Amino acid sequence: MKVRTIYLPESLKTINLPEGENYISYCHSQPANVTEISPIPLVGRASFTLPRANILLIKSQRQLTLFDGNSPIRQYPVAIGKPSTPTPAGNFAIATKIMNPGGVLGTRWMGLNFDAYGVHGTNSPWLIGQMVSNGCIRMHNAHAEELFTLINIGTPIYIRD
Numbered sequence: 001m002k003v004r005t006i007y008l009p010e011s012l013k014t015i016n017l018p019e020g021e022n023y024i025s026y027c028h029s030q031p032a033n034v035t036e037i038s039p040i041p042l043v044g045r046a047s048f049t050l051p052r053a054n055i056l057l058i059k060s061q062r063q064l065t066l067f068d069g070n071s072p073i074r075q076y077p078v079a080i081g082k083p084s085t086p087t088p089a090g091n092f093a094i095a096t097k098i099m100n101p102g103g104v105l106g107t108r109w110m111g112l113n114f115d116a117y118g119v120h121g122t123n124s125p126w127l128i129g130q131m132v133s134n135g136c137i138r139m140h141n142a143h144a145e146e147l148f149t150l151i152n153i154g155t156p157i158y159i160r161d
Contacts, residue, residue, distance in 0.1 A: 048149050055119075055147075055157040057137060059087055062129050064119070064137065066147060073150070076143040078119075079128050081135035087159060088117060088135065094155045097148060108144040112157065119157070120144060 052069040059080050066074040081087040096111035096118075106121020119137040121144035122128070128140055137159075139147065 049152050050150050053151045053155045055151070055155060057087075057157065057159045059089070059159065059161050062131075064139070064147075066150060074146070076139055076147070077128050079122070079130050079132050079138040081133050082131045085134040087133070087137060088114060089159050089161050090114070092117075092157050092159065094119075094151055094153055094157060097151075097153060099148070106138075106144055107141045108148040110144075110148060110151070119147070 050066070050068040050073065052067075054067050054069075056065045056067065057063070057078065057080075058065075062078050062080055064076045064078045065072050066076075092112040092114050094110050095113040096109070098109040098111070100107055101109040101120070104123055106123055109118055109120045111118040117135050117137075119139065121141035122138040124138075125140050128138060132138075
């Protein structure tokens, strides 16, 4: 039987692996210590959400504005629905928040309480400012991530033409 010698960091010993085995399969066969980790209670964490957050989207300007009460906090450029699949106008609320949904949704998804529409990041940032989506509101990923941390589920979103 042939063996290969693998030299591990100084804190570990040298091992001889049987032919056909590699370092990863050897590591998988070794026992592991299991440690249980408890999350920090929510009480001890800082909350960065705005207590009176609400969102106004003006479709003609392709601009989303985040308010804390009546005070504008942030403005973001957005892409909206194309003429054949327009972004709906009306009064809605954020119903779901999902981190890293992937694909065309970018790094954050904030679903509206209406059909399958939502505010989300994008994997095509060059399309921001245009009418290209199937009705959703697309943002740069960094902007979607910032908005995601500043709002809660239930945050009102007003979409106007």
